[in-house]
Amino acid sequence: MPALSYRTSTFTDSVIRRMTRVCNQYGAVNLSQGFPDFDPPKEILQRLSEVAFEGPHQYAVTWGAQNFREALAAKVRHFSGMTVDPDSEIVVTCGSTEAMMASIMAVCNPGDKVVIFSPFYENYGADTILTGAEPIYVPLLPPDFCFDANVLEKAMKQPGVKAVIVCNPSNPCGKVFTREELMIIGDLAKKYDLFVITDEVYEHILYKPHTHTYMAALPGMRERTIVCNSLSKTYSITGWRLGYAIASPEVIDRIRKTHDFLTVGAAAPLMEAATVGLRFPDSYYEDLQAHYTHMKDLFVGGLKDLGFTYTDPQGAYYVLLDISEYGWDNDVKFCEKLAETVGVGAVPGSSFFREPVNHLIRFHFAKQDETLRAALDRMADLSAKMKK
């Protein structure tokens, strides 16, 4: 057999998605892979049922249906204050996942470098490697996940660095970057002439008093920021694979071409149905935040009552539990055993960190009350079952 590609030779299967398979094997409550177990808004589903008979069912314009892009531009303007031209500054993609891949491919050459904060959402490293570029990591330091601006500058000024990725709010650590932190990153990007690629899929999932600052809306950042975002989390439609990138016309033109060759386009009927969601009033986003605050209070509050040590998320829907006290030196094995004997699925923290961190595991809490209560009930005797 001919040799397989060296670019993909270091890839393992996604630890997150592997944990879902482990949960299924042991019948564990799956709090590993981040997707809700509740329904999307009924208005979107109602429109989907109409679209089933009305169409469209054929390819949309490769960069996204006109009405979808227009609704998106209006929503982005409403929340960020940015005026975005739906005709030249947006491309609709198959999830934020494709937006990120196409963006990195559009700006990086083989041999370039991309700065990634660690812990990080696992796709960023793989996307960079698939482009032939090299990821370099800057630690976000537990427990509050701040970064050292000197360490960041040292990374950003390395020869060959083309972009820095900012996941805000952050998966897995739940950090919401402050305006001041984003200004530091933005100023360094200007100083060393780099792109900032943001992943803002959790922009509406925030816990008071934290608020979302849009990097692209900061002074002088519009032309060097590529926003990657999606409808997956905001409208509980992770399976619909609807995402988008927003950038300057010159950059979007290149991302559109890359996207065209990667996937041709996002699903036309789903764009049509989801357009309803993009036009929701403010009350939808207020209710979403209230719902997530309720789930966080239930689950994270439950962890607190059970005496666990954890990092309190500022945004997104994940919590990192500290497992140091149970005496394991391998968090992957810990998570497998947890699924088998306690019956709850988590993701080993080491899959998110570049540094040798293996005392944290990640749970997500975008689940119905009964699912979260079932997980907490099972975790009541975690210490007895898991202590070595």
Ligand SMILES: Cc1ncc(COP(=O)(O)O)c(C=O)c1O
């Ligand atoms: C930070 C982050 N970015 C992107 C994604 C994937 O988004 P999409 O469904 O839009 O591809 C996830 C999913 O968990 C995520 O946590």
